[in-house]
Amino acid sequence: MDTKTIRFIRRGELVALGNVPPSRTLLEVLREDLGATGTKEGCGEGDCGACTVVLGEAVDGQLRYRAVNSCIRLAHSVDGLAVWTVEDLAGPDGALHPAQEAMVRCHGSQCGFCTPGFVMSLFGMYQNHVCHGRTITRALAQEELSGNLCRCTGYRPILDAAQQMAQLPRVAVDEPALLAQLRSLAADQAGDGAYLAPTTLAGLLAARAAHPQAQVVAGCTDVGLWVTKQHREFAQVLDVTRAAELRRVEDYPQHIAIGAAVSLTDAYAALVAQRPQLKTFADRFAGLPVRNAGTLGGNVANGSPIGDSMPLLIALGARLVLMREGGHRHVALEDFYTGYRRNVLAADELVAWVLVPKPHPAEFLRAYKISKRFDDDISAVCLVVRLELQDGRVAAVGIGAGGVAATPVRAVRTEAFLAGRPWTEATAREAARVLRDEFQPISDMRASAGYRSQVLGNLMHRLWLESQGEDRINLERFVLEEVAA
Template structure:
């Protein structure tokens, strides 16, 4: 069985279909229809809820897309929906701000906006300067769409609710909620089982390895932002899942002298904080990866494991020389990330093997790393081309070159001919043009609805030129902001 708090009510579930999403659980199982379904794919934010987790002696609140979240992932946590905000007959301050600022029109998207504002308020101290406050509000609301185009008053509501925040019932009952969460903290392997479908919830890497060896047919569930689409979009039930989000060892970020070790189940939100300290471009790109709701759920291991040719993190990690640790039972092996991808959606992972951690070299002052994402929208969009360049230039000569692209082949891939054209050469415009020509030897991209093959190749070449210009004149850098 699993246990979680529905606001303050203890819920225990055992015979529930593990394919039930939090959205459908709220609407159909507990009679809370305030949370709305807009797209069932994590794009519109109408289904936004807030999940609270213990973080030491406090509670960390994060927004999630309930349409992509399976109920099993709530084990040991607190779920807050829009119905829980009103208290003693009075609207919560974020709801009142939406009223005062006329932020609701048709109202369908409003519950999602309200929940994003609630989390924003909980994660704000009210002392930020106006530009920073505005940027945080825009980031928090970027995953919520309003078809009535009411963004200006909604941003006004964000300003009011964060600047004029008052203690609420969640603050008053925080100690009580912490005690409840500690009482239901997972202590052993949990399971949801509806008879023909099951989801197992291990607590340790050893438990996960044992379960996956016993059930190699199981689908590993971390953030679920990709896996859940099989249920919500393709109507395919998943018979066996193993949820890895409660494995604490796989959610750690450990810092060593020469490397970072990032657990595969670490949310992209947390990865951004760690990686941006080493590689600012990596952090900036993760801010454009997707909405905050998706980044709160999606994991670094998941973005690698699904082996998409347009995943944003693999090209950057490959350019940095990252490695992954794969585990099967008690055995582990370490593999260069570039060797993990074999063909379209085909990887070197063996049956019963899973990604345990990602090893990323720490930044060196001798290397120049830059990353660029080209997409049709600036925010919350899939890349047409994603490029990462990591060169070492000593005394005007390129002594090391790692260049990787996503969206240019069936897999995230290094540009071997391009690298060869750069290695040992004098850093100059002439050499860059030679390396640009070599990209045509490295890639024969496809045309699809995001971009034509000609556009992709020209864009890849232009991004290399952009990299050269930025290193020549760093004061005019416009990194990571490229879009069609």
């Protein structure tokens, strides 16, 4: 099957690559086809950040920069975009970019293998913050570098470098020229043959109906692992992320509607705008390069039992809009899954929208992620509890859990126990017992079954303490600078 020529802008020049298989990753194209070996392959699963590159895309007439993992990014997905690798940052005279110079001055490189990825994440920060006059705080640097791992444990000087970039002479991208180049590529981005990327919802649904056997992809943060770890190849790919209608977050009186092609970064920003207490939970969903690439719709459709989005959405009472040519239907998120990574989607259907109710004035919400690492790790247990408390009683409740069953689940028995009861410590303790008994988790590399059950109950008691104003029992209140002082 024929493949469309991939065209993107690099170093101000057009790069055109033909005959690229639909399963080939961006990292493979960069290293093997273009000789850009500064981009390293570490984990091959979007975890270590050594392969980080920055993509530029025209959004509403402005250039938007996103650091992503090239190891799990399909090469065809960058058609029509701008791409920067670590080789592209130095000036024509060899002068280092501030992201590079700051690393040198702060001694941020040790063995050097992870350094290109860190530099590219710093470049993304530079474009998104320094170039707009915004200060890079220590907290922001830690947040946006959470997807880059350094085995030499050299984080302190790297964080120093992030904060010192703004003190160096300014280096600017010629954005008007680049935007003009991107506009010239935008006329023919739909894709054809082996890699389909319709730019409208109607075109996407038609392609789904015509090619039900095609592998559907969004950000490829999971499908990319099938390529790198399972060595799977796809004869045909259907990319949902170019459909303009699905790239929006829409505001309605009772809910927000998050399109299936909205990145996790933007989707969580919309959720945090409604519920600011979710900020830390959102930041702990993988690292920034994964959130920049992955989509909420893809995360939901993938249905991993240890995905963090689904327990949150279940607790919030989210519903999905499933679409096909000529029709659509609504499904409660917890009813979407029929088994391990199985769902109710028909062969010609797609997840189109995630509808999230707006918060109730009496809502008390907490989202807990338990993992071995605080940042950039997969949950052993995820628990999200939403209570509506009125006159000291539980007027409404939603509980979503991950890591405790074959699918993300709603804790229906615990919800039934809590509904209408007075919210007291005795109620919370009994609810903890009911929650522990409701699921039979398995033991695996992340945690034992006994640990998971114990943690579920402990989190319910923690919820009680936080509802009474106790706020120094979690890492959200831990500030590194204060301890150091």
